[in-house]
Structure formats: C-alpha cells, structure tokens
Amino acid sequence: xxxxxxxxxxxxxxALHLRKQFSxxxxxxxxxxxxxxAVDDVSFQVWPGETLGLVGESGCGKSTLARCLVRLHGITxxxxxxxxxxxxxxxxxxxxxxxxxxxxxxxxxxTSLNPRRRVGDLIAEPLRVHPGPQGSRSAGEVQARVRxxxxxxxxxxxxxxxxxxxxxxxxxxxxxxxxxxxxxPRLVVADEPVSALDVSVQAQVINLLADLQERxxxxxxxxxxxxxxxxxxxxxxxxxxxxSIVEIGPTDALYAQPxxxxxAALISSVPVPRVSGAARxxxxxxxxxxxxxxxPPPGCRFHPRCPAATERCRTERPMLQGLSGGRQVACHFxxx
Numbered sequence: 001x002x003x004x005x006x007x008x009x010x011x012x013x014x015a016l017h018l019r020k021q022f023s024x025x026x027x028x029x030x031x032x033x034x035x036x037x038a039v040d041d042v043s044f045q046v047w048p049g050e051t052l053g054l055v056g057e058s059g060c061g062k063s064t065l066a067r068c069l070v071r072l073h074g075i076t077x078x079x080x081x082x083x084x085x086x087x088x089x090x091x092x093x094x095x096x097x098x099x100x101x102x103x104x105x106x107x108x109x110x111t112s113l114n115p116r117r118r119v120g121d122l123i124a125e126p127l128r129v130h131p132g133p134q135g136s137r138s139a140g141e142v143q144a145r146v147r148x149x150x151x152x153x154x155x156x157x158x159x160x161x162x163x164x165x166x167x168x169x170x171x172x173x174x175x176x177x178x179x180x181x182x183x184x185p186r187l188v189v190a191d192e193p194v195s196a197l198d199v200s201v202q203a204q205v206i207n208l209l210a211d212l213q214e215r216x217x218x219x220x221x222x223x224x225x226x227x228x229x230x231x232x233x234x235x236x237x238x239x240x241x242x243x244s245i246v247e248i249g250p251t252d253a254l255y256a257q258p259x260x261x262x263x264a265a266l267i268s269s270v271p272v273p274r275v276s277g278a279a280r281x282x283x284x285x286x287x288x289x290x291x292x293x294x295x296p297p298p299g300c301r302f303h304p305r306c307p308a309a310t311e312r313c314r315t316e317r318p319m320l321q322g323l324s325g326g327r328q329v330a331c332h333f334x335x336x
Contacts, residue, residue, distance in 0.1 A: 010084045011045035012187055012219050013069065013102075018042045018078035020061075020068050024294075036293045038064040040243040041078075043320065046187065051213065051220040053234030053251065055227055055266065057290060061243040062223045063107070066191045069221065070104045071095055083186070100130050100183030107192040109172035113164040119175055120146055120160030126182040149178040153208060170201035174208065181212065189221045194229060206233055227270050231255055239263045242290055242301040245320065249327030257336055259329040261306050262286075300332070308333060 018039055025033035038061045046052050056062055067073040069080065071087060080088045082102055087095065106112040113122055120143075127142045137145070147157055153174040164172055173193055180188055190209070194202040210233065212218060224230050230237055231251055238248040239262065247260040258264040265284040286305045291297050299317055303309040312332055320328040 011081070012048045012083060013046040013221070014044075014081040015069065016043050016079040016081070018065070018068060018080060019076045020064055020073060021076045034294050037243055037296060038293060039068060040296070042240075042243075042245050043078075044238055044245060044248055046219060046221055048186070048219055049217065050235045051222050051233055053230035053237040054221060054223045054240060055225060055230050055237060056240035058225060059290065059293075060240045061293070062225075062240055063191050065240070066104065066189050066221070066223055070102055070189055072104070096130075100126070101186045103180040103183070103185040103188050105173070105176050105180050105188060105190040105193045108196060109169070109176040110164065112176060113172060115164055118161055118163060119155075119167075120150075122164070122175060123149055123160070123178045123182060126179060130183055145182065149182055152181065152212070153178045168201070169197050170205060173197065173205055177205075177208070177212070181216070184216075185218070187219045187221070189223070191223045192225065193222075195224060195226065202229065209233065227255075227266055239266065242296060243293055244301055244330065246302065246331070247327070247329045248320070249323070249329075250325060253325050253327060259323060259327065259334040259336065260302075260331050261308060261335065262302050264335060300330075 019037070019041060020039040022036040022038055023033050024036055042065060044052070054062055054065070064073065068075055071080075071090070075088050078088070079086060082098060087098060090098075123146045124142050127137055127145055131137070132141075146160065150157060150160055155171070155174060155178070159167075164175065167175065177193075193209070194205050197205060206229065209220065213220060220233075222230065222233055234251045236249060237251045237254050238245050239254075239260065240246070241262050247254065247258065247263045254263065255267055258267055261284075265286050268282065268284040288305050291301065291304060297304055297314075299315045300306070300309070300313040301317075303313040306313065310333070316332070318330045318332050320330045322328055323334065
C-alpha cells in the first residue's frame with residue numbers, strides 16, 4: 001500500500017511534462033531526417049510503497065518512458081524528480097550516487113544478462129561497482145550478499161556457478177530481479193517483466209515481486225500490455241496512447257468505470273471466463289491502426305479511432321483533468 005506518512009508528502013518519482021524525441025532517417029542528410037515523438041507531455045507521480053501500473057498498445061512509448069525515468073535515455077524536455085531532487089539533466093557522475101536507489105528490471109533477461117559470465121558474477125557486479133556505506137566491500141561480504149539475494153528470489157547456491165543460458169526464462173528473470181535488488185533500491189521500474197513468460201511462470205514471478213515489495217518496502221512502476229496482470233499487481237494504473245497518458249487513477253475504479261474511450265476499449269478486450277460469473281462488457285472494436293509517432297494527428301491523438309470524436313477533438317488537444325476519486329483523464333468528453 002502507498003505510504004501515507006508525512007514523509008510521503010513528496011512523491012518518490014515525479015515526471016513533469018516529459019518529452020522524448022528521436023531523430024530518424026538518413027545520417028548523411030538533414031533534409032531527409034524526421035522526428036519521432038516517442039514520449040509527449042507525460043506527467044504523473046509515483047508514491048512511496050505503491051505499485052503504479054502502466055499499460056498501452058505495443059509501440060505507444062512505454063519502454064522509452066521507462067528508460068527516461070531511470071535516465072538511460074536523455075530527456076528532450078520537461079522535468080524529472082526523484083526523492084524531491086531534479087535529476088533531469090544530471091550527468092553520469094552526478095547520477096552515480098542515485099543509481100543504487102533507482103533500478104530497472106528489463107523485459108528480456110536473455111539480452112540483459114551477459115551470456116559469458118556466471119550468474120554469481122552477474123549478481124555481484126552492482127556490489128563491486130558501487131561501494132557500500134563503509135566503502136568498498138570485501139570479497140566475503142560480496143559473496144554473502146550474493147547468496148542472500150539468490151535465496152531471496154528462489155535460486156539455489158549451486159546455481160550461482162551456471163551461465164544464463166542454462167536457466168529457463170522465469171529463472172533468468174529471477175536473476176535480473178536479484179541484480180536490481182542488490183543495492184537496496186527504493187524504486188524498481190519493471191518493464192514488462194512477465195510478458196515473455198508462460199502463464200504459470202508469470203504467476204510465480206508476480207507473486208515473487210509482491211512478496212519482495214512487502215518484505216523490503218519497495219515501490220514499483222510496473223509496465224505491461226496485459227491488463228489482467230496490471231489489475232492484479234497495481235494500486236493505481238496509467239493508460240498510455242501514442243506517447244501520452246490518457247487516463248490515470250486507482251486501479252479498481254479505472255477498471256470498473258473507465259473515463260477515456262481508449263481505456264474502455266482496452267478493458268473490453270480482456271477475456272472473461274464464462275465460469276467466473278463476471279458481467280461481460282460489450283466489446284468495443286476500434287477502427288484502423290494507431291497513427292505514426294512520426295506524424296501524430298492534431299488535436300486528440302485518439303480522435304481518428306474514437307467513435308465519439310467531434311470537431312473539437314480534431315483541433316484541440318485535451319489535457320489531463322481531475323475527476324472524483326483521485327482520477328485524471330485527457331478527454332474533452334469523458335465517459336459516464
């Protein structure tokens with residue numbers, strides 16, 4: 001649950017009108033280059049102790065936003081604050097002391113783990129790169145911490161001598177989680193950590209993350225395209241479309257009564273088992289494909305696919321506006 005103590009009056013992480021653009025096209029000619037607006041005017045807060053879910057279609061900018069939040073990507077415009085400190089334009093040296101408290105779990109552990117190094121060395125690497133409060137750690141301290149982390153994520157000590165390719169996808173993700181936890185972070189950005197796993201293994205990793213949050217007091221930004229997974233793990237949910245957040249609020253309220261047409265369409269696409277007894281929502285079929293971030297439409301980004309779009313939607317871009325219950329929606333004509 002989110003921390004409601006006075007110390008939590010400041011968000012752990014706060015994004016203010018974040019923008020990230022990429023220049024693509026010919027490297028030999030400026031005339032042939034175009035700009036991709038991968039993240040466009042994104043604002044939200046992550047509070048201590050909560051899990052904020054981030055959902056949206058593939059290609060909407062979720063992973064790019066995640067990398068901006070941990071400063072793996074530079075930020076084109078806007079501001080980013082961590083623990084109340086502006087980290088938008090900090091260089092590598094200034095970011096180094098903050099790295100242990102702000103960590104990331106990547107989507108594909110097979111590409112984020114060095115295949116030539118043993119698992120024990122991979123988990124130990126953050127401990128060797130970043131000194132502890134008392135200075136550099138001894139070899140004994142490093143090994144003891146590695147064994148502790150392995151046990152924490154459900155790995156056996158003898159497995160630390162193996163290489164990443166000797167593990168299943170779920171086990172490799174556990175290794176990635178152990179690396180992220182090595183330095184006792186406050187915030188973990190999990191970029192689709194279960195999307196490449198079987199359903200049964202997904203449940204194991206999700207339960208592991210929930211257990212670690214309770215035991216270690218972690219805060220998560222959990223990114224996924226599976227709405228049922230996000231509903232299970234998140235206290236609040238943000239919905240992203242073509243680089244922008246279109247709705248954000250408490251998860252239960254957002255799923256029960258979506259305010260943005262895109263959110264309603266996403267939720268209507270979630271399969272409901274007949275044996276569950278849950279009421280079936282009318283299926284909302286969106287027409288067409290998402291517009292290209294190379295040439296986003298004017299006005300509301302969603303208007304070319306929205307069945308209720310008006311002339312105002314085509315010309316005036318909606319900003320996030322507050323609704324009851326701590327919800328926000330970027331729509332001129334919110335549902336319900």
